[in-house]
Amino acid sequence: MRIADAEASEHGEEQLQLQENGRYEYELDTPGLSLLPETGIGAVKPSINPKRTHCGIIEPGLNTGRLGLIVRNGDGTIVGRAAVEVRSLKVDYRDHYRRMMEEITERCVSLLMELRSPSALRFSPDPGKSAKTIHQRFAFLRSLLDSRHFRDALHRIATHPHRRWEPEETVCDIRRGFRPDARSQRQLAKGARRVPLPAGHPLVATVSSLPERITVYKNVQTDDTPENRFVKFALQTFAGFLNKMSSSWKKSATVRTNV
Structure with missing residues (x-):
């Protein structure tokens, strides 16, 4: 019914x-x-x-x-x-x-x-x-991993991982555009492997030469955060436990079959 x-x-x-x-x-x-x-x-x-x-x-x-x-x-x-x-x-x-x-x-x-x-x-x-028994611990973990909340959480982690901005050091050709700051200005004044400016350049009277390359810093997004490392550790622990249990279960089933 x-x-x-x-x-x-x-x-x-x-x-x-x-x-x-x-x-x-x-x-x-x-x-x-x-x-x-x-x-x-x-x-x-x-x-x-x-x-x-x-x-x-x-x-x-x-x-x-x-x-x-x-x-x-x-x-x-x-x-x-x-x-x-x-x-x-x-x-x-x-x-x-x-x-x-x-x-x-x-x-x-x-x-x-x-x-x-x-x-x-x-x-x-x-x-x-x-939990007082192995059955209780297993049942709790199975209910957690089978729940819709856990699947939604995994989907959220996969599609929206924790990210943060970090400065990244990059060597930039002086002929390419970059955002100047105090660090880049010091490199323009003291950097090695310099090349002379063209005679008609408006800055030739002030700066006769410039370095070929300078080191600039730009902010980039990274997924390598403590939050993501913790989630990875937890999921790997779950996977290791389940693989170990699956292996033990298969061995137990084989023994019962042979008996």
Whole structure:
């Protein structure tokens, strides 16, 4: 069933709601696309017909909560995301089931945050408390990196990095125009490798010669700022942590497969 957007927002649920142990057929509008669970395996079963990969069955089983879904095209690129709510069948989902989950959460968070499960529960981090388990730390980081605010922040950093003006030293040919200052005037008077002025030049009576080149300073924009270096360090730390976790996860999955 589908509930109103206002009702879904009020209860923190998805609009499209399924029931546990149900069996639901789906069909995507565009052939060539495929539907997969965002995490875990088994909840979505595409058609075995290679010409109908955009069709299949959703079977959540006993998994309840938010079931995240992704849509991929033929080369594996993610082109869309969606989610459905899987409601409990035996107990009232909002009053009894979710209250039970909140009580269990207080005592054994890791049991409710099984990484291989296709469905997920919603948690609100408390900035005043530190994470007690690895699951909590991972879930907090994943929620941060998957959030729209983080993606918007990355877009902002990429398109509008912090910049500042810094003086840059440049050797300039005396025949080219430049903005004079006290430093350049001293170079005009005392600079080496001088060339004589033409006899008809209006300044020949005052200055008989000028240096071939002088050093001038001009302000240029630079992205190499402490603010950008800090952002780079933070993103590299995130990337290193995620790569290490991905490597550990693949090794763990290989061990389970061999067993």
